[in-house]
Amino acid sequence: MTATVTSESAESGSAAQASGRKFPQGFIWGAATASYQIEGAVHEDGRGPSIWDTFSSTPGKVFAGHTGEVACDHYHRYRDDVALMADLGLASYRFSVAWPRIQPDGTGPVNTRGLDFYDRLTDELLGHGIDPVVTLYHWDLPQALQSRGGWTVRETAGAFAEYAQIVHARLGDRVRTWTTLNEPWCSAYLGYASGRHAPGITEPASAFKAVHHLLLGHGLAARALRAAGAQSLGITLNPASVLPMDPANAADLEAARIVDGLNNRIFLDPLIKGHYPADMIEHMKRFTDLDFIADGDQALIQAPIDVLGVNFYQPTYVSAKPGEPASEENPGTEGVAFRAPVGPVTDMDWQIEPAGLTRLLERLHRDYGVPMLITENGAAYPDGPGADGQVHDTNRIEYLDGHLRACHDAISNGVDLRGYFVWSLMDNFEWAEGYARRFGIVHVDYRTQARLPKDSARWYSEVIRRNGLE
Ligand code: FCB
16 A cells, blocks of 8 residues: 555656746736836937936936946847847836826826827837837836826825826727736835935835825726726835744744834735734824825725736845834834845855745735736846857846746645746846946847847747746
8 A cells, every 4th residue: 555655656756847937828928127217218209207217317326336227238228128028038027107297297287209109119018029018117207297296195196097098098908907006115115215326215104105106106007997898907015024033032923013004005905905013004094194194095006906017026025123313114013123145146246045936926915906917027137148148147147047937836725826027137227236237138238239049038938838847
């Protein structure tokens, strides 16, 4: 009997090995980019200035004074870039629309030449059998709106909904999947609390106003797009996989509660449950009165979504540490220590721990129960062509392989994960880090704009072809 069991399990084991880790049929394989990070052509065809033009041209804000003025010149090279995507076998491509190309002043007159660009890009993608996934806001707010208060004022939420409808009216006959915002955590806390990102403000009270107006903008836009017939709607967050250093220590658990609240629940609870968590209401009150939350806002924010976009890069470990000053990008975290990375890290000094992704997906599934897409996951490494002219980025392949296994584990455990978009299709302008960090599976030579698929691109192509890992 024992022998039978042993040989059966050996058989099923080798069968599993032979079939590898397959993903569900119809799993969406894609790559992602964002407008300001790749397009360049910032003065072309009537585009207005964005907060990232202003910020990156302010001395000291971005590494070595880099800006997105030229970036990957994708605005002019999009045809070649789409052909490259098709060569890789991508089923889907997530890109963002630059609001200042559509409404150079943030509100009012529509610049049709801006819409024309995304129209051409959409057709080019569809012509190659690639499904477009549109992000409406990936951080390039029209400067004109910032000059009137940016995300700290209610007007911006309404303006965003209007802009969303303009884009949908032009592309909605061909684009099926819409994402309102990318990572409002970054827009609010990096933009208005730490000032690491545009617009570079350092006022915690403003950060919480921004959280609310971003969420309100999402809710208003989602409702408008739904009414206009959008098929699949969502928002992309960068939820944190937060763990207390010592789960048996009450003070560490309390530290984790605050960080989880600021990173996750302050966004997800209103989006999915229709109200801010009570502890985060109290937390915000330490910095500002809450007059900016009008009656009915929370119901507006809870616009039904079809899919939640999840961006994941690294886990977050916290512990209680009396006397520790608050982290600038997490207002109100005095006494909380964020653990420095342990073990292998990427070029961003971000800890590599794929299990953190499984844990996060399972938690989101359990607590919020929405279908999900990984809208970003990837790694920066300082790579470039070697003696043979190729980029042998085995470290990136390992990172991606590990995280895809983590996704597969989550799916096996019942998580409704529908697809995966690698960040990024190509090396690009990495915000405050400029061009110093390379996240692409395609290498970009910024002097010549030559694109060169790295080993990871070929590897990813195989994963897509097999619909799974070896
Ligand atoms: C995310 C951003 C994306 C890119 C990656 C590395 O926070 O959404 O634009 O910069 O990080």
